[in-house]
Structures are given as C-alpha cells and as structure tokens.
Amino acid sequence: MLMHLPVLIILAPLLGAPLAALMRGSNWPWLLATLICWFSLLCSILLLMQVNSQGEVIYIMGGWEAPWGIEYRLDFANALLLVLITGLASVVLPYARLSVEQEVGEERSPLFYAALLLLILGLCGITATGDAFNVFVFLEVSSLATYTLIAMGRDRRALTASFTYLIMGTIGATFYLIGVGFLYVMTGTLNMADLAERLPAISDSSTVRTAFAFIVTGICLKLALFPLHLWLPNAYTYSPSAVTAFLAATATKVAVYVLIRFVFTIFGVDFSFGMEPLAEVLIPLSVIGILSASTVSVTQPNIKRMLAYSSVAQIGYIVLGLAMGTAMGLTAALLHMFNHGLMKGALFMVMGAVAYRMGGTEIYDMKGLAKTMPLTFWAFVLGGLSLIGVPLTVGFVSKWHLILAALELGWWPIVIVILAGSMLAVLYIGRVIEAGFFGQPADTTRREAPMGMLVPLWILVIANIWFGIDTRLTVDIAVAAAAQLMAGGVAL
C-alpha cells in the first residue's frame, strides 16, 4: 500500500469521477468527492514523509522500466505541491456543497463534481509525473475540466471567458507539445531525468534553444504571466465561487511548478540562465506584472475581479523569485507558491460566502459586512493582511524571503518594486475593509454564512496564521526543495 502511494493519488479521483457522474442529486456525488480528496490528502502527506526520509520516491508505472515506461518521481518540490493541491481540495470541497447547490443547481451537480475530480486528477498528475509527454496529457485533462467548470458559472459571460481560456490554453499546451517534440528529436527520450542527463552535451544546438523558447512561452501562457494573463480575470470572475477558490489556489501554481521543473531540473541553471536570457526576459515581465496588475486591482468594482488581478501580481512575485536563478530566490518562489495558495484560497472562499448571502461580489455588496456577516468579514481581513504581507501571516514569510533573495544579489530596485506592490495591496484590500467597516448596509439584519462554509474557510484562515508563525515546516521543505533543484534535481 505505502509503495503505491504516488499512483493512488491519481487513481482515486480517476475512478471517482465517472462514479460521481453516474449519481443523482447533489449530496452523494459531493460526499464521494470529499472522501476521495481526504484520501488523497492522506496519501500526499504520507508521501511527503517518505520523501523526507528517503530524499526521493520513484514509482515505476506498470512495471515498465523508466526510459521506456512512465515513472513518477517525487522530490521535495512536487511532494509539497501535492500536499497543497489535495489539502486545498479537501478544504474547498466541504465548502462547495451549499455554494454549488445555489450556483450550479442540483441537476448539474453530479457532472460538476465529476469535472472537479478530473481537475484534481490532472493537477496531481502534472505534479507527480517524471515524463515530459505525460505532463502534456495531464495538462489537457486538467484544462478540459477547467473549461467545463468555468462555463458552469451563473453569469452568461462565464461562457465567453471559458471560450477565451480554451483558445489560449490550447495554444499554450500546443507550444509545450512542439517544444517537447524538439527535445525528443535531439535526445530520443521523454523521461525528465534522462533528458536532464543528455541535454548538457548538445545544449548549444539551435533546436534545443528553440525547444526551450517554445516550452517557456507555452507554460507562461498557462501560468498567466503578464502579458499572457488576459484569460485569467474573466475566468476567475465568472466561474462558480468554489471553482475560483480552488483554481486560484492551485492551477497556476502547478504551471509554475512545471516551469521550475524545466528550467532547473531538465535544462539546468547553466543553460537557462547562462546561455539563454531567461532572467532578462522574465524579470522585467514580472516587475511590470506586479506593478500594473496591482494598480488595476485598486480600481476594480467587482471584488472577485480585483482578487483575480491581484493573482496576476502574485504570480509576478513567484516568477520574479525563480528568475533570480539563485537558491534563495527559488526558496522564496516555492514558499510564495504554497503561501499564495493558502491566502487566495481563503479570500476567494470569503467571496463565495458573500455571493451566497448577498447575491453578488461587487464592492457595494460588501458594505457594512462587519455588521451583517462579522465572521466572514474578519476572515477577509486576516486573509487580506496575509496578502499584503503583514508579520505573523504567511504573506510576510514569503515576501521576507523574496526581499532577502533580492538583497543577496544587491538588487535594490527589485526590493522597492516588492514594497511598492505591497503598498498597492494595502490600497486595494484597504478599500474593501473600509466599505465593510464604515459602509451602511441596505439591510442591517445579521445573516452570517452557514457553518458548512464558515468552518472550511476558517480552517484556511488559521492555516494562514499558523504557517506564518510556525515557519519551520514550510521553510525547511522549501529550502530542501530548492537545494535539490539547484543540484540539477537528479539526486541519485
């Protein structure tokens, strides 16, 4: 059983999805999906412990040895991400029941949960696999599920948002496919560890350089790096609340992980930063992304859209960290990947609760929230403080490490950009808190969100504080993961 953990994480949602689709009503598929997510979370925590004791876990799929068959290879970086994905799924699903009943309807609920399970399956697959083509297949599994889930939003604009994402996502995935094809032609292998071994000898060829360009561009489309983020704001704004909370917390992070895997493990630091101008391209883009997306958030009347633009800015921080090409920068990127999942998950879940009670997520729906929905409002305040990066929250931990990484390189302007981004976050979070405190609600009766939504929401908020105070677990794992990745990743 313990030997088969990597494949169990994939198999459980894969078998659960068709079962959920066959069920009727909304409670049974919900229960099934929730149990499967809890099971996956258990598996991924056990896996992380295994990685901690062995350094690396390798699973050979179907008994076919690695260069011919597909292997799953887990180290600190992807084991940590698996815990984030399954953990958030385990929190979002209990929360989803009421919200989905209202927003999607009982009739379509079984299909909704089936698609959500497929999305979780795809994300876990991308993270666990050690095969470059397998990444493409899981990428498309998760993307197709995402398009369906976004289109289930109440607003008709969810359909056009989903269509735009379908076009851009497919182009991104196809770019990735072209890049992988070039690598296969040059090396004759699709296994990531094998690729990493064979590439340095031929890294000076233009085919490998072209492959690198195609793969990085394709993945940047999926992770919504400025200026390839145009699909993201609409997709996050109009999809059902539970979907937004889960997508914002995990989907872009998985794409960041693929980028990290390719840049650091497969191509190697020497190639990515020495021979290719990766830092020169990614750093300006992420800086512009942080500043412009944060500025745009300040003026958004719809809070879900405001948080979506803020997500683009936060992706900028993560890419900035990894584009530094140092162990410190990579540590900061991995930390922010995990921490941003926690805070954005919590904030979008607050918006789901507001939408459930107030029927909308515009700023005037938030007016006087401190009186009408105090517990939900305080969850927003704490999540917002975490997003700004106030000490004792997770946001502070990762921004602190990012600033340390920039100082190590002596990049003062970057430090100023990070601080400016935080100031803009104070502005856009501040105006919502102001509306919540001082705004006059049209109807002053107290109507707190139901317990089924509040409990998962507060679990996530407490995680924001917990990992902000007790940083041992996350920082230690991020440091170990960064060391493994910088060493070329193939820790044999």
Added chain:
Amino acid sequence: MSGLGVWNYVIIIFLMMIGLYMVMSCSSLVKKLIGLNVFQTSVFFLYISFGYVDGGAGPLLIEGVTLYSNPLPHVLILTAIVVGVATTAVGLALSIRIKESFGTIEEDDLHKMDSSI
C-alpha cells in the same frame, strides 16, 4: 529524411501560421476553432515527420525487414489527436451555449454586448 527532404517541414510551418492567423483574425468562434484545429494538426504532422525513417517499414516483426520507422512519436500523436478531438468538442459545445445565450457567435458582436472578451 532525404525521401521527403525539408519540404514537409516547410508545409508544417505554413500550416502552423495559417492556423494561428485564423485564431487571431477570424471573428466567428467556430472559425477560430477551425484555425485551432489546423494549428494542432500541423504539430501532429511535425511529430509524424520526426518518426519517419527513410525507407523504413512499419514497426512490425516481418522476416527480412531490418529498418523500421520509430513508432513512439506516432503513438504519442494518437494521444494528442484524442486530446485535440476533446478540445474541439468542448469548444463547439461552448459555441452552442454562447449562441443560445447571446444569440451570436461573432466575437465583435459579443464584445459590444458584454465587454468581456
């Protein structure tokens, strides 16, 4: 490779550009999907060309045949074709739903109705 030379790659690049141009310039959502399909198909051709060995036979154990084409890219592309079909299906289903709720699938008109695209 000499059997086909570089011509198949020239054609692949040509198809790729046609596909991308259609995705960007066409206003109709269905035409965008057709462009996306042309783009994806060009990548399938690319992989199939990679696997072709000049004079190679199909990868079957037949007596007297020693030179085989590489079957792996072809198998990969079978998977990619399935993915492409699924994407097209979802895209067309979305177009139908957009037509039902907006009454049009022209991007310009959609843009005017809701500034969301």
